[in-house]
Each structure stands twice: as C-alpha cells, then as structure tokens.
Amino acid sequence: MEILSYLLNGFTVALKPMNLMWVTIGGVLGTIVGMLPGLGPATGVAVLLPLTFTMGPEASLITMAGIYYGAMFGGSRSSILINTPGDGAAIAATFDGYPMAQNGRAEAALAMSAIASFIGGILAAIVMVFVAQPVAKFALKFGPAEYFMLMVFALSATASMAKGNLTRGFISMVLGLMIATVGIDAQSGLERFTFGILELQTGIDFLVVIIAVYALGEVFKAFKMIKEGKKKMQTKFGKIWITKEDWKRSKWPILRSAPLGFFIGALPGAGGTMASLIAYNNEKQLSEHSDEFGKGAIEGLAAPESANNAASVGALIPMLTLGIPGSGTTAVMMGALLMLGLQPGPMLFQQHPNLAWGLIASMFIGNMILAIVNIPLAGVLVRVLSIPPKILYPIILGLAFVGTYAISNSIVDFYLLVIFGVMGYFMSKTKIPTAPLILAVIVGNSMEQSFRQALTISNGSYGIFFKSTISIILFILTIVSIMYPFVRDKIKKKKSVAGLNN
Amino acid sequence: MRIKKMVTVVVVVSLALSLVLSGCTQKQASSGGNADYPKRPMEFIAPGGAGGGWDLTIRTVAKVLQDTKLVSVPMPVTNRPGGGGGVNLAYLQEKKGSDSIISVYSPPLILINLNGSTDFSYKDTTPLARLIADYGVFVVAKDSKFQTINDVMEALKKDPKSVKIGGNSSAGSMDHIQFLMMAKAAGVKNLKEIDYVSFQESGASQILGGHIDLFSTGLGEVQGLLESGDLKALAHTAEKRVGTGVVAEIPTVKEQGIDATFVNWRGLFGPPEMPDYAVKYWTDVLAKMVETEEWKEARERNNWDDAYLDADEFKAFLDKTNEDYKGILEEIGMLKK
Amino acid sequence: MNLSALAGIFAFVIGAIYTIQAFMLPNASIGNPMAPKVLPIGLGILMTFFGLILTFQEVRKNGLKSKDKTDQKEKDDNVKKIVFTCGAAIIYALLFNRIGYILSTIVFLEIVLTLFNGKKKWKTNTAVSICFSVFIYIVFSKFLGVILPKIPFIYI
Numbered sequence A: 001m002e003i004l005s006y007l008l009n010g011f012t013v014a015l016k017p018m019n020l021m022w023v024t025i026g027g028v029l030g031t032i033v034g035m036l037p038g039l040g041p042a043t044g045v046a047v048l049l050p051l052t053f054t055m056g057p058e059a060s061l062i063t064m065a066g067i068y069y070g071a072m073f074g075g076s077r078s079s080i081l082i083n084t085p086g087d088g089a090a091i092a093a094t095f096d097g098y099p100m101a102q103n104g105r106a107e108a109a110l111a112m113s114a115i116a117s118f119i120g121g122i123l124a125a126i127v128m129v130f131v132a133q134p135v136a137k138f139a140l141k142f143g144p145a146e147y148f149m150l151m152v153f154a155l156s157a158t159a160s161m162a163k164g165n166l167t168r169g170f171i172s173m174v175l176g177l178m179i180a181t182v183g184i185d186a187q188s189g190l191e192r193f194t195f196g197i198l199e200l201q202t203g204i205d206f207l208v209v210i211i212a213v214y215a216l217g218e219v220f221k222a223f224k225m226i227k228e229g230k231k232k233m234q235t236k237f238g239k240i241w242i243t244k245e246d247w248k249r250s251k252w253p254i255l256r257s258a259p260l261g262f263f264i265g266a267l268p269g270a271g272g273t274m275a276s277l278i279a280y281n282n283e284k285q286l287s288e289h290s291d292e293f294g295k296g297a298i299e300g301l302a303a304p305e306s307a308n309n310a311a312s313v314g315a316l317i318p319m320l321t322l323g324i325p326g327s328g329t330t331a332v333m334m335g336a337l338l339m340l341g342l343q344p345g346p347m348l349f350q351q352h353p354n355l356a357w358g359l360i361a362s363m364f365i366g367n368m369i370l371a372i373v374n375i376p377l378a379g380v381l382v383r384v385l386s387i388p389p390k391i392l393y394p395i396i397l398g399l400a401f402v403g404t405y406a407i408s409n410s411i412v413d414f415y416l417l418v419i420f421g422v423m424g425y426f427m428s429k430t431k432i433p434t435a436p437l438i439l440a441v442i443v444g445n446s447m448e449q450s451f452r453q454a455l456t457i458s459n460g461s462y463g464i465f466f467k468s469t470i471s472i473i474l475f476i477l478t479i480v481s482i483m484y485p486f487v488r489d490k491i492k493k494k495k496s497v498a499g500l501n502n
Numbered sequence B: 001m002r003i004k005k006m007v008t009v010v011v012v013v014s015l016a017l018s019l020v021l022s023g024c025t026q027k028q029a030s031s032g033g034n035a036d037y038p039k040r041p042m043e044f045i046a047p048g049g050a051g052g053g054w055d056l057t058i059r060t061v062a063k064v065l066q067d068t069k070l071v072s073v074p075m076p077v078t079n080r081p082g083g084g085g086g087v088n089l090a091y092l093q094e095k096k097g098s099d100s101i102i103s104v105y106s107p108p109l110i111l112i113n114l115n116g117s118t119d120f121s122y123k124d125t126t127p128l129a130r131l132i133a134d135y136g137v138f139v140v141a142k143d144s145k146f147q148t149i150n151d152v153m154e155a156l157k158k159d160p161k162s163v164k165i166g167g168n169s170s171a172g173s174m175d176h177i178q179f180l181m182m183a184k185a186a187g188v189k190n191l192k193e194i195d196y197v198s199f200q201e202s203g204a205s206q207i208l209g210g211h212i213d214l215f216s217t218g219l220g221e222v223q224g225l226l227e228s229g230d231l232k233a234l235a236h237t238a239e240k241r242v243g244t245g246v247v248a249e250i251p252t253v254k255e256q257g258i259d260a261t262f263v264n265w266r267g268l269f270g271p272p273e274m275p276d277y278a279v280k281y282w283t284d285v286l287a288k289m290v291e292t293e294e295w296k297e298a299r300e301r302n303n304w305d306d307a308y309l310d311a312d313e314f315k316a317f318l319d320k321t322n323e324d325y326k327g328i329l330e331e332i333g334m335l336k337k
Numbered sequence C: 001m002n003l004s005a006l007a008g009i010f011a012f013v014i015g016a017i018y019t020i021q022a023f024m025l026p027n028a029s030i031g032n033p034m035a036p037k038v039l040p041i042g043l044g045i046l047m048t049f050f051g052l053i054l055t056f057q058e059v060r061k062n063g064l065k066s067k068d069k070t071d072q073k074e075k076d077d078n079v080k081k082i083v084f085t086c087g088a089a090i091i092y093a094l095l096f097n098r099i100g101y102i103l104s105t106i107v108f109l110e111i112v113l114t115l116f117n118g119k120k121k122w123k124t125n126t127a128v129s130i131c132f133s134v135f136i137y138i139v140f141s142k143f144l145g146v147i148l149p150k151i152p153f154i155y156i
Helices: A002-014 A017-035 A041-055 A057-082 A088-102 A106-139 A144-155 A157-161 A166-180 A198-202 A206-227 A244-266 A272-286 A298-314 A316-322 A328-339 A346-351 A353-386 A389-408 A412-429 A435-457 A462-466 A469-501 B002-030 B053-067 B083-094 B108-114 B149-158 B174-185 B203-208 B219-228 B276-289 B293-302 B311-331 C003-023 C035-062 C072-099 C101-117 C119-143
Strands: A183-185 A190-192 B043-046 B077-079 B101-105 B126-141 B165-167 B196-198 B214-218 B231-236 B263-270 B305-310
Touching: A002 A017, A002 A106, A002 A353, A017 A041, A017 A057, A017 A353, A041 A057, A041 A328, A057 A088, A057 A106, A057 A298, A057 A328, A057 A353, A088 A106, A088 A206, A088 A272, A088 A298, A088 A435, A106 A244, A106 A298, A106 A316, A106 A353, A144 A157, A144 A272, A144 A435, A144 A462, A144 A469, A157 A166, A157 A272, A157 A435, A157 A469, A166 A435, A166 C003, A166 C035, A183 A198, A190 C035, A198 A412, A198 B083, A206 A389, A206 A412, A206 A435, A206 C072, A206 C101, A244 A272, A244 A298, A244 A316, A272 A298, A272 A435, A272 A469, A298 A316, A316 A328, A316 A346, A316 A353, A316 B203, A328 B053, A346 A353, A346 B219, A389 A412, A389 C072, A389 C101, A389 C119, A412 C003, A412 C072, A435 A462, A435 B196, A462 A469, B043 B053, B053 B077, B053 B101, B053 B126, B053 B263, B053 B276, B053 B293, B083 B101, B083 B108, B108 B174, B108 B311, B126 B174, B126 B203, B126 B219, B126 B276, B126 B311, B149 B174, B149 B231, B165 B174, B165 B203, B174 B196, B174 B214, B174 B311, B203 B214, B203 B219, B203 B231, B214 B219, B219 B231, B263 B276, B263 B305, B263 B311, B276 B305, B293 B305, B305 B311, C003 C035, C072 C101, C101 C119
Parallel strands: B043 B077, B043 B101, B165 B196, B165 B214
Antiparallel strands: A183 A190, B101 B263, B126 B214, B126 B231, B126 B263, B126 B305
C-alpha cells in the first residue's frame, strides 16, 4: 500500500538521531510545561517558535510535535498530585486521579495516566495513518446544528454528575452557563456583562475558573483539614506501576475512549477537553463500578487520559489535511508552520511529503519516548507529596496565580481567581457539585453560538436541528445520557429488592 | 538641636537625591540621547495571542531587523492579547512618551474604537509605518452555484437573506465589514438585513461542508485550500491582481465592476507622544528594512503584499480608512456615537 | 446558619440581578434584536427559580440552623484565614505590576505562609517565599518566555 511506504519514509526521517533527540527534548519540555497550571501545549510551542528559525523545518516540526504530546502527558501530573489541572484536557484527571493520590495510590495513578495516554496516542496514530482523509471529510459534515447537538450531549453529563441532588446540579450548571455568557457576543458584536472591563470582552477563560475552583478551592479546604490533622504527607513511595486488577478494569475503558477522543479531536473547535469529559461520562455510565467514580476509580482516570491523547492526534487532522486549526494549540502550530514557509493544507502532503509523514511517524516515536520518560519522571514528581502541606499549599497558590497570569497577562484574572475560588469553596461546603459548572463554562459559549448560527442559516426554522443523521443520533444519545443514570438506579433498586425477597 | 538639624538635612538631601535619580531614570527612559538610541532592548508587543497574524508579523519584523543587523538591540516579542487589541492599546496609553515600545496593528485598531469597544483610537498612538497588506477574499465551495461575485451581489439585491455569509471574526469586525463594503459599492441596499454568521475559527470547514454559502476571510488564510481546488475564490479586495499561481488567477472586485477595495493592512505603531528622535530612527530603519532581500523573502513566504507607507502617508491613510469604516458601521447600526 | 439554605438565597439573588441586567442589554443591530438576550434571560429566570427551590428544600429539611458540628471558634478561624488569603491575593494583584513579579510574590507568599505555618516559623516562610519567587521567575520568564513584570528601576 502506498500509504505504508510513505509512512516508512516518514520513519526514516523521524528516526534520524538528531530528530530523535529533538523529539525527546521537546517531549520533556512539553511535559514540564504541561504540568504547570495555566501553561499548555500552546505556550510550549510558542516558546519554541524563535528556536525554530534556526533548526530547519524538519527538526522544528518534530520538536513541536514532541512538545505537543509532552504537554498532553504532563497536564495530568498536577491534576493527580495537587488537584490543579495543567490544562483543559487534564480536568477529568482530577476527578479520580486526585482522590487516588489522597488514598495513597498516587504511584498507580501516575503510572496509569502515562500508560493510558500512551495507548490512546498510539492507537490514534495508527488509525490516523489510514483514516485521516475520510475522517477529515466526515468532520466537515458537522455544521452548527451538529455542533450544538454535540455540546448538548457533552452537557448532558451533568445528569449523572448531579444525580444526588438535581436542584444543586442545575444551579451549578446554570451558573457555569452564566459565566460563559460574559464577553462579546460574536453573532451580534454586542458586549454582555463586561461592566466596562476591557479584559472581559473576550470572556472568562475556563482555565481561570478551573484553577480558581480546584486550586484555590483546595487550599481553602485545606485550612480546616490541616487543623484537624487530616492532611498527612506521604513518606513511603511505592513503585510507579499498576496492578493486574487496575489493568483489568481499565483495559476496555482505554480502548473505548481512544477512538472517541480521536474523533472528537478531529472536529475543529472541540479538542482534548471535551473529549476527556465525554469519555469520562461515557465510562461512568458503562461501568459496573460507577459509584466509585469520583472517589478514586482507576478507570475514571484511564479513560479521559486515553481520550485526550487520542484527541491531540485527531486535532492534527484538520490542520494537516485542510489547513484549518482544530484547536488553540494547532493554531499556534500552524502559525509556526507558516513561519517556516510551509502551507498546511491539502497540498502539504503533496509538496512536502517527507515532512508531513515525518511528523506522523514522530507521533509514534514521540508517544513511546514520552511513555518511557514519564514513568521515572513520575517517580521524581510523586515526591511532591512529601512536602509538608503547610508549605505545599501556599506554593500551589503561587503556581495558580503565575499560571493564570501566563494565560492572558491580565491582573483582572487575579480578581477572578479570588471570586471563583471563594465561590468554589462555598459550593463544596454546600454540596453543590462543581463539575457541572466547569462543564457548562467549557461548552456554554460554543453551544449558544452554534444554536444561533444554525438558526440564522435556517432562517429561523428549528427543523435544522433534526435534519441530518448526525444531529438525530446525537440527540438520541443525549436523551439516553440524561435518562440512563436514573433508569439504571431504578433497575438496581429493583434488583436489590428482588435479591432481598429471595 | 544639632542632631535634629543634621537629620533634617540628611532627609532633605536624600529626598532630593531620590527625586533627581528617579527623574534621571525616567529621563533615561525617554531621552537617552539621540546618538546612541536605542540603547536598551525594545519591547515589541503583539496585541494578540501567539501564532496569530499580529504575532507572526511583528516576529517577522524583529527577525529581519536582527538578521540584517539594522538594529543592534534585542527586540523580544511579548503578547498582550485581549479586547481585540484594546487591552494593549490601553497599555500603550500608560506608556505615553516611552521610546522603547513598538506594537503592530491592523484594521481592528480602528474598528474597536468605532464600535465602542474602547475609547482610545489610532489617534492615541504614533503611527510609524505601514508595512504589509493582506486582502479580503470571498470563497465558495467548489460546486457552488455562484460563479462570480456579481452573482452573489445580484442574489443579495433580490433577497438579502438568500446568501449566508460566514466569517471568523465577530459581527462588526473585519470579515463582516470587508464584505459589506463591497456589497455597498455593488449597490446592495439594506446591508443590515444580510445574514452574517460568525464562527470561532472553523469558518473554512463550514464552507467546505456546505453549511454556509460564502466565506469572507483573508487571502492568506485559505491559500492551501484554493490551491487544492477545494474552494473557489470569487474575488478579492485588492486594487489589482496579486500573488502567483492560483492566487494570481483570482479577479479583484474592481475588475468585476465593484468600485471598492479593502486592505487588511498591518503597520507598526509607537505609544502616544513617542519622542521625535525615536520616531525618526524607526521610520528610517523601517524604510531601509522594506528594501532588504530578507524582508522580500519573508513577505513572499507569508504571502504578504508590499504595502509600505511612511509615517505621514500612513497617518493620512488611517484618517481615510477611519471615515470609510465609520460609514459602513453606521449603516448597520454598530457605530457608537 | 444553614449554609445550603444560604446558598439557595444567594442563587435566588444572583439570578434576579442577572435577569435584570440581561433585560437591560441593548438590542442587537443586526439579526434578531433580541437574540443576544434570550439565553441570559432564560438562565437568569432558571437560576432565580432553582435558588428558590433550594432554599425551600433546605429549610423544610433542616430548618435555618446549621448542621455543621464544628465549633464556632474553629469555623471563625477558618473564615478568617480565607478572608486573609483573599486579602493577600488582592494586595498581590495591586502590587504585581507596580513592584514586579519577584517582590510582589514574596509579599504574597509571606502572608499566606504565615497564615498556614504561623508567625514563629518566619525563617522557613521567608526562605520558601524567596526561593519560590526567584525560581519561578527564572523558569517562567527566562526559560519559558512568559512575560512577568520586572522590578522597576532595576529591570530584572
């Protein structure tokens, strides 16, 4: 097959010693950058931009790819260790990764996240080689109506998150949506809820909300727990590896989440963040241990990790095949490509096949190197847990603020951190779940804009939302996603009643 | 008694010294002597995020200036995004009179003032030079029923809602305005009725997927897709034909009878009240830069058209464009009084 | 005070204010003039509604008294710490651009570490503040190219 010979060519490019070195350096850099809250792959790639002038297109492209995957691996490190996601795609890792670390299973969590990321990335890379073009074409079928349905589907995860108390769950979700409306409304050019503050015109970055709710919220909670002596440092550290049981439980979630993540990543505008959240919710619904989700279920960590690495591979598809940035990071990469004189798009494969396939080959290599590097790296990182909490928490605060500043260089975000931090703390004290809020902040703006875009196109007819097969399927999935948690509980109750009767 | 006197003297002298010293360092910041300006590193600011158009442009300028050794001090680029360029604009006001800051801007500089996003305008900056231009292009899917831009205009004249225009900027911004200016020149009336659909970044995939009828964007943005034939360009908004290959085959709106142009210009600006010696230095340096081989290569690589104007010509151009945009925004009711 | 009931009241108030603000938004000049307001108004009404429901639910279940078992003194202490941390953050924000990253971070961390660690451990606190600030500055600003404000006059 022609494709395989191209790929082989690509491998010869990617396996050149110089390039191997670059992808490793990029990968390690990316992991470290990805770990720091507020800094994501975009920062890493942007940082390397000046260096790329001297390296030559091949090496710079491959290094950038290394940084990109590295950041995907690294983001979850801080999620697991200090409940502060390194970037959007690592949020889901906090749900179960952090509880695992709190339960003394940090080593397994770190190991699993690396393993799941690796598998997700490799699977996606393999699939990518063969289906990049068809997937790209399929992704084009997603118009505003389909995007809207996808966002609603993502938001429907709220139902399972709010199962205990619907009122609280809804308050959380509505609050998140309200936060999402702040900024300039793209369809009309109107400013909404900006109160004259310039920096709010582009809206409130969901990362700021996340850092505030998770990092600051965690610190506020710590005040009480330190007093009660509940926070202990970990003094003994085990091997960074997982048990057979861990693997058994996580195998299928990983394998299921990879194609899901890959495809969502291929949709321009939806990336690792959405992919990991949808995968998490998916696995939670399907799992027999679903009650453990949120308390340290290993598959609750494995699934989103697999999904977000797969998504980062998928996000390269629109960039490489069509020259359309699939996410913020790929937009930066495209900018870098342009500076190198390469035009990403359909012609890239024809004009510079070596480069394009070298990039794809580097995905395999990059993933492998990063997995190898990350296991011992995790051994070093896990020592973080041995820092006395009284010192660790202020450091977390310091990181939270500097990370936030790194996002948009604006002091206004500091005030937002305080406001949302207090809000997050208050929510945890009143048992209002924070996950629906985060989800709503992430999808809220896209969801509303897509809705209105669709209506403009259809001249006001709501039929557009049910016209295409994709929309209808997503709609059905949404209904299932909302109803399933309740139906399942009913079935469980029936079963246990029947069991009692027996 | 004597001690008190001594203390007073010491206090007064140190106060005086510190005032003088701070005044000195201030002065150093704004009048480091004509002969050896620039002595300190310059701050090159992109009012947008890394990888965006502004960022790309100013980094290219910095690189060329360095490679050609026209400038010997470091010119690190920093990003100050937000408010469509408004956040940086406000920052420049704080740095009034500074001689070590240079920023890049393009049409949004004018638009954010006209639509009320910010109270500051291009008049609150020191224009140094206009360097490059990209142009607006209007593309359709390769199997679209529209063959020429006039087909589109005719359809709009009959029914302004019949053609859905998509763009990547929000309503009232560049992608929207550039199309409306052409429509107005083509004689389309009720511009307010034309449906503009704003996408985040996925405009190109939307036109490819057939979800919108026409995509208004920058010529540089869709080059790859034009070359591959996936998209068809109906027209672009330059004065005359530009580019090579596929791009050179795109007709201008003017050729097709619509008497208008839209220039997505990019130029360099200093803060308000930039000192004269600094302005002179940079206008000279930039005039030299645009003649260099390195700059030409960079332009070609990025598909930027040479659109050099010196400071005075640039100012005049900005005044004119300000009036042009005012007219359009007023028609669609987005002009802030 | 039953915190959850308080949360409900907050939600109600926030919802009400938000709805009023939403109504006051100007009309869009292109497209449907009401379009940008629809979602905000809807959200505001929902929030007000749910806030009301939560308040009633909580009051019916637990009354207005708090169920929290911790004694008042400790609760006050926690609140005090949180308030001080927020205060420190606000000071941080105000100083940040004025005295540069390193100095303002040292001030901020010193305050927070004192809150956590106590005044007695000031040596440790100061050491950590300084080390962290300098280290992060070097890593972020010099190594990663993130822009952090410099100390005025010295321009480090």
